[in-house]
């Protein structure tokens with residue numbers, strides 16, 4: 001896993017240094033002299049060879065120093081960590097929506113299996129799966145931002161509000177401070193982007209969970225519990241679901257990393273001030289240290305998620321638990 | 324006194340086909356009596372049990388006939404009432420103990436859940452009852468077994484657990500669907516003895532599905548021979564072994580291994596007999612169509 | 616059982632037909648764009664800016680689907696946009712399929728260090744958010760059609776590689792491969808003549824999926840202004856332009872969005888339909 005991380009770091013480091021165009025020249029005002037540019041280039045270490053730059057950067061990383069952003073002229077780590085909570089909150093909210101919608105659709109489909117309801121759910125799953133978050137976002141913008149403007153389609157929170165927050169985890173902090181007005185405003189901003197991210201994942205969850213539920217419903221122990229006098233709902237929820245949920249859970253882990261990857265463009269679309277939005281600006285400004293920092297944080301995040309999924313899987317599977 | 328379970332002229336069919344899976348099946352069982360259901364694979368033995376317990380596959384449904392359980396006509400009850408009534412009155416001992424226990428749940432709730440959720444017992448009482456049952460099925464370490472997961476138990480142990488679970492609510496009818504076929508031979512005998520023991524102690528009415536006529540002679544008082552979803556012979560066990568009436572039954576009996584003479588045992592069922600019984604079943608179909 | 620399978624088959628058939636028809640129409644529009652489109656997609660008419668589509672009041676019958684803020688004909692831009700979208704879809708989709716499948720086949724069939732290296736590369740690739748990766752690559756390669764296609768190949772080969780590798784491993788374990796080995800057939804021969812034909816249906820299905828993805832990637836890059844050139848008639852560019860005037864002229868966004876939606880949906884449904892058609896269990 002750490003090999004993956006280091007590999008990602010190496011790839012991004014060398015790829016972005018092939019970028020044509022001098023980032024320093026872009027950052028300085030038009031009147032800057034050649035001398036100014038040379039001085040600043042040396043200041044950011046960009047005059048050294050690419051391998052020297054890599055070692056300097058790597059040494060810094062091991063001391064927790066990811067360098068200084070060229071365009072924002074601040075240390076990279078605080079910048080990245082300042083934006084990360086916004087992206088995490090968005091991704092988690094999207095995950096919750098996806099699990100709720102996908103789970104409800106799967107359960108409804110199994111409850112009414114082999115009827116028109118199930119066919120309708122299959123069709124919805126097919127469409128949800130085929131269309132990526134980017135298009136869902138645009139569709140939602142047209143439908144609920146313009147034709148029926150009920151949700152905000154820009155930003156993270158209304159700019160007119162006074163923010164008492166000390167952390168960047170606005171949603172969590174607003175709950176902790178019992179400021180439900182702020183909390184509600186945050187949700188109204190987050191709902192559209194989160195829903196766009198959630199739809200494809202909801203479809204995947206719905207499809208896989210429904211399929212494994214249907215397979216489980218044929219198993220002997222489920223049939224046996226029917227003879228005991230339980231209702232269909234009870235059989236599905238308390239006999240079939242706990243056993244059918246494991247493959248879906250593993251899948252959610254992988255898909256959650258894809259979802260986080262999707263925040264990059266979704267944040268851009270909704271002008272949401274998260275890590276992804278910052279990443280696109282960083283690329284456009286050729287801000288090499290910032291790009292590196294962001295990519296490493298994303299890779300680290302994916303690694304952690306995979307770890308958590310493996311652990312949850314072990315926890316929920318009695319076979320592994322007692323092995 | 325009328326029988327505890329009466330199945331009357333019961334037919335079931337696959338949706339969209341007019342082929343019947345069960346063909347006008349009738350039989351009855353008194354309290355404390357064991358009826359053997361024999362027939363080759365695919366004859367519909369399990370289907371009869373499933374029809375009684377209300378767990379037919381979704382593609383198959385009952386198209387005529389009645390099932391009277393303890394005086395109640397099951398077809399006339401509301402589905403929710405029927406479910407609870409069957410849960411309280413009858414129980415199933417399944418064929419394959421390896422798949423009939425929920426892998427993600429400990430043993431205790433799998434024995435007690437019917438008592439607690441359907442019959443409204445307290446958890447503590449249900450637990451006492453579960454321990455008592457595990458003793459009854461000769462499990463040495465009931466406390467430990469109750470806290471185990473199914474995969475931690477052997478096949479024989481699991482079948483004992485399932486038997487305990489089946490007898491938990493003192494059912495008046497037990498349907499045992501080939502309860503020993505998935506077990507190895509040494510365990511088979513113990514389990515058979517155990518089922519018999521519990522059945523006698525609780526004087527339960529029982530439907531015992533099996534391929535093995537040898538088992539029927541030990542466990543059952545009466546038997547029904549099934550072919551193609553139709554009962555070709557209803558008879559008492561002594562009468563049957565003295566001389567079956569139907570040609571198919573005779574062929575079946577001749578093909579059954581006799582422990583005393585292993586060489587003579589592997590007679591195949593005569594082609595001609597099979598053809599005759601198949602023709603008989605089809606003829607009854609024609610008659611049924613004209614009648615209905 | 617039987618009738619259930621029949622209805623599934625019918626549903627699959629309808630899906631294949633519907634998506635195939637839409638893709639066919641789009642392909643024809645793309646092919647004959649200069650002949651079909653009523654206006655020059657680049658021609659601006661500042662006096663005819665933001666005209667609504669034909670059914671709304673104030674529309675001009677010359678501009679069926681209205682005009683954007685610079686007075687360019689939305690319909691003509693859509694038709695020419697199909698050209699770019701389908702070029703990217705076909706070239707990038709197929710090239711990605713070839714590169715990814717090749718690596719997947721080699722990893723799955725040869726195993727050993729080849730597999731270790733390729734699988735490790737896939738893991739590393741998966742650690743990048745793909746959109747960020749794409750933007751990064753375009754920043755390196757510069758804008759333009761070729762850059763977009765290269766970026767799609769570089770990012771998405773892993774999608775094929777993962778699936779084909781697993782599939783090739785499955786096939787290699789089968790009896791027909793062992794008997795070919797026993798018969799002394801060379802390894803290369805086994806790979807091309809025994810394993811590849813069995814993996815091909817999966818590759819075909821994935822390829823059409825990839826074509827849909829390629830269209831989206833192009834749209835996303837146009838959206839962040841990194842695609843071909845700012846006024847080239849791409850669907851993504853039209854969407855980006857429409858996004859800015861969404862409250863004044865919703866049609867500038869809605870039409871390309873609808874076309875993009877149907878095209879991406881059709882590519883994926885066509886792929887799924889093909890896969891089921893090839894699936895021996897359902898055939």
Ligand SMILES: Nc1ncnc2c1ncn2[C@@H]1O[C@H](COP(=O)(O)OP(=O)(O)OP(=O)(O)O)[C@@H](O)[C@H]1O
Nearest residue numbers: 337344362363364365366367368369370371380382
């Ligand atoms: N889910 C189902 N859908 C359609 N037909 C079924 C289904 N289950 C069973 N059948 C058919 O019903 C008939 C009776 O099956 P059943 O399971 O009762 O046989 P059985 O006598 O119990 O055989 P075995 O000794 O193998 O258990 C068989 O012909 C079988 O093909």
Ligand SMILES: [Mg+2]
Nearest residue numbers: 368369370500
């Ligand atoms: Mg059976």
